[in-house]
Amino acid sequence: MKKEEKTNVMRVLDGKKIPYVSHSYEPDATMTGEEIAGILGETPEKVFKTLVTQGKSNAYYVFVIPVKEELDLKKAAKACGEKAVSMIKQKELLPLTGYVHGGCSPIGMKKQFPTFIHETATSFDKVYVSAGKVGFQIELTPQDLITVARISLADLIV
Template sequence: MTPAIKLLKKQGITHTVHEYKHNAHATSFGLEAAEKLNLSPELVFKTLIVQLDKQLAVCVVPVSHSLNLKAVAKAASSKKAAMADKQDAQKTTGYVLGGVSPLGQKKRLATFIDESALNYQTIYVSAGKRGMDVELAPQDLQNLCNATLANIKD
């Protein structure tokens, strides 16, 4: 059980875990999840770690879109945003890339969820390891992460 799943269970949040056989040669973990789980890519959200002016932050966007770094910087009231260093992202979250969950991270970071998540009753995010996603209500994800909703996708 991953820290993300443990957190959901501890908080009594309704969720469903979905597992699939991860292909080690996959280049897009989020699109792989959508394909293997037979879901619309609009429902599957990827977790990206960005470097803001002086701290890291979490961004959750649909796998069918790219992250708009300028929009993230604006939402965070920062001068700029860039993709975080891979080692820093893994060390800070406690997860390996491709399996980073917005839930249960080692260090709590400011979190931004693309507002399109609210268009759906449930969305899918990484459960904390490659080949495992968790389905939950976007409002529950927002509450657990104390996240800001913003238009942060391209």
């Protein structure tokens, strides 16, 4: 485990007095979300990845889904009221959100975008999302995550 350092996500949560547990690990560029879940000692259903899309209207949307699942673009479009959405290009992620690929969190983006989490999140007492930096995850209650990132629940996976 790495020496603990504060990420922007942790600072946001601290500022809002939201309890969380931070986890860090040595990242590997080829690491999958399921491997990260294993490092955390959790099932992949509780570990969520953050995906950023753009709708036909050019608006941006954030989707948070379990790491082993695939975003259903039709369900995602329906959730946000767009005709269609598509994943943004990786090079657009940092300037748009302030986060790099593999370290994108639904908490503390440069701008608040409409954000949706897969509906299974609320069936767990704790979930994990990126802490805003590769190699860092935070564990918190789904309700706290939903509140702090102003997230809506939706059916989002294939």
